[in-house]
Amino acid sequence: MTFAGISLEHKQQVLGELSLIKQQFAAKNWFPGTSGNLSMRVGEFDPEAFYFAITASGKDKSLTTPEDFLFVDKSGRAVETTSLKPSAETQIHCEIYRLTGCGAVFHVHTIFNNLISEWFGEAGAVPAQGIELIKAFNIWEENAPISIPVLPNYADIPRIAELVEGVLNPAVPGILLRNHGIYAWGKNAFEAKKHLEAFEFIFEYLYRSMLLQNSAAPLTLDGRR
Numbered sequence: 001m002t003f004a005g006i007s008l009e010h011k012q013q014v015l016g017e018l019s020l021i022k023q024q025f026a027a028k029n030w031f032p033g034t035s036g037n038l039s040m041r042v043g044e045f046d047p048e049a050f051y052f053a054i055t056a057s058g059k060d061k062s063l064t065t066p067e068d069f070l071f072v073d074k075s076g077r078a079v080e081t082t083s084l085k086p087s088a089e090t091q092i093h094c095e096i097y098r099l100t101g102c103g104a105v106f107h108v109h110t111i112f113n114n115l116i117s118e119w120f121g122e123a124g125a126v127p128a129q130g131i132e133l134i135k136a137f138n139i140w141e142e143n144a145p146i147s148i149p150v151l152p153n154y155a156d157i158p159r160i161a162e163l164v165e166g167v168l169n170p171a172v173p174g175i176l177l178r179n180h181g182i183y184a185w186g187k188n189a190f191e192a193k194k195h196l197e198a199f200e201f202i203f204e205y206l207y208r209s210m211l212l213q214n215s216a217a218p219l220t221l222d223g224r225r
């Protein structure tokens with residue numbers, strides 16, 4: 001046993017799964033300039049006491065090293081002796097676990113999530129409708145509208161964390177930070193990854209569809225402009 005009755009085998013299984021996902025996201029260029037952070041819960045969820053593995057702050061997340069992750073408690077404090085610092089955004093992970101009881105939280109910065117979050121930043125939410133991939137969120141209603149919250153990108157992370165509860169929508173497992181990136185979560189790493197990929201598809205779709213609407217001159221019947 002290690003901390004809080006968590007077995008070494010379980011810890012290693014979680015680190016192995018997180019490491020693989022980190023490599024997969026790195027291959028998509030989802031960690032430019034050391035940005036992004038990933039976490040996965042260890043052990044059962046208890047709102048009073050839960051633990052998770054999280055990426056160490058400021059690392060090159062395209063590399064795989066023995067110093068990629070550390071374990072923290074529900075307040076984001078390291079639970080084992082380590083020289084590693086947890087992600088600067090650990091408080092946001094803590095709050096998402098606390099409010100949802102989820103099993104994994106993934107955060108990435110991409111061009112599409114930045115541009116879309118900025119475009120809808122004043123409105124405070126990104127509207128999306130008629131996109132097949134919302135089924136990845138387990139929404140099966142035909143043509144269902146969804147709304148993805150956008151929070152301001154304060155430099156003070158606890159200030160952002162305290163806004164999470166007010167915008168969290170249980171049906172939509174993600175929150176954008178304006179001109180910064182997205183947090184997506186799920187009951188386990190498989191689901192959090194599925195959700196994140198669906199969000200990114202939606203952001204790229206919205207971006208391209210807005211461009212198309214703005215640039216498309218009417219076509220004649222023979223297809224010429």
Ligand SMILES: CSC[C@@H](O)[C@@H](O)C(=O)COP(=O)(O)O
Pocket residue numbers: 033034035036037055056057058059086087088089107
């Ligand atoms: C290096 S720019 C990105 C950071 O400011 C931050 O937003 C981020 O996602 C990564 O921070 P980190 O502390 O490595 O988890």
Ligand SMILES: [Zn+2]
Pocket residue numbers: 035036037089107109180181
């Ligand atoms: Zn970030």
